[in-house]
Amino acid sequence: MSFTVYPAIDVREGRVVRLAQGDYARETRYAADPLAQAMAYADAGASFLHLVDLDAARDGGYTLLPLLRAIAQDGRLQVQTGGGVRSTADTQRILDAGAARVVVGSLAVKEPQQVAGWLERFGAERIAVALDTRRDDDGVWRLPVHGWTQGSGIELDVSLAHYARAGARHLLCTDIARDGMLNGPNIELYRRITKLWPAFAVQASGGVREAADVEAARDAGCAGIVLGRALLEGRFALTDVLPQDAAC
Numbered sequence: 629m630s631f632t633v634y635p636a637i638d639v640r641e642g643r644v645v646r647l648a649q650g651d652y653a654r655e656t657r658y659a660a661d662p663l664a665q666a667m668a669y670a671d672a673g674a675s676f677l678h679l680v681d682l683d684a685a686r687d688g689g690y691t692l693l694p695l696l697r698a699i700a701q702d703g704r705l706q707v708q709t710g711g712g713v714r715s716t717a718d719t720q721r722i723l724d725a726g727a728a729r730v731v732v733g734s735l736a737v738k739e740p741q742q743v744a745g746w747l748e749r750f751g752a753e754r755i756a757v758a759l760d761t762r763r764d765d766d767g768v769w770r771l772p773v774h775g776w777t778q779g780s781g782i783e784l785d786v787s788l789a790h791y792a793r794a795g796a797r798h799l800l801c802t803d804i805a806r807d808g809m810l811n812g813p814n815i816e817l818y819r820r821i822t823k824l825w826p827a828f829a830v831q832a833s834g835g836v837r838e839a840a841d842v843e844a845a846r847d848a849g850c851a852g853i854v855l856g857r858a859l860l861e862g863r864f865a866l867t868d869v870l871p872q873d874a875a876c
Contacts, residue, residue, distance in 0.1 A: 632852035634678040670704040684712025700726025733758040734773035744794035752797035799828040806835030822849030
């Protein structure tokens with residue numbers, strides 16, 4: 629299986645930021661503007677970019693089409709992007725602007741039949757289902773929505789089973805408790821998902837702190853990993869973890 633490294637750019641109010649555990653009140657801002665940061669990742673040899681509209685993730689209405697077009701026109705990076713995707717029209721606009729893949733989060737939890745229809749309409753390669761999860765006090769993995777600000781009550785396993793039946797291919801799963809915390813990804817969670825649902829190409833996300841975490845995710849059966857804060861803060865170089873063939 630090829631393994632894809634996805635450097636991530638989260639945008640809020642036009643700036644590159646990172647949130648701690650998805651908390652909008654715990655934001656770290658970075659100096660680079662989003663386009664310059666994307667081009668830096670392309671210069672380093674990335675083949676894919678993970679682009680998130682944080683304003684839209686909470687409020688709806690994807691706002692990054694101009695940025696997406698600029699990145700796509702450069703031609704070096706394929707882009708998977710999301711945040712605030714609420715409709716078929718949203719999905720079509722993002723794809724028309726040059727995205728390789730649209731990331732669907734809150735709606736994938738709240739409207740699973742609609743998103744199953746998008747998988748059929750646009751194809752499983754063009755949709756990434758983002759099931760961002762938090763373990764509750766009873767040890768059950770559940771799925772918050774709207775930028776992780778609201779609970780849905782829906783269990784991760786129920787949603788995974790639905791999307792396996794619907795033919796989803798790309799699954800982005802974030803352990804919210806680890807996101808932006810630099811305490812290591814939840815390898816146990818990814819090992820469990822890849823074992824129970826081998827048809828998914830799982831993207832690990834959240835907590836990466838060192839290059840060894842990337843290899844651990846690959847060893848757990850993941851098809852890729854999203855890298856945010858660790859790259860922005862220079863904890864390791866993107867070139868240290870890119871596959872030799874930069875396969876996507």
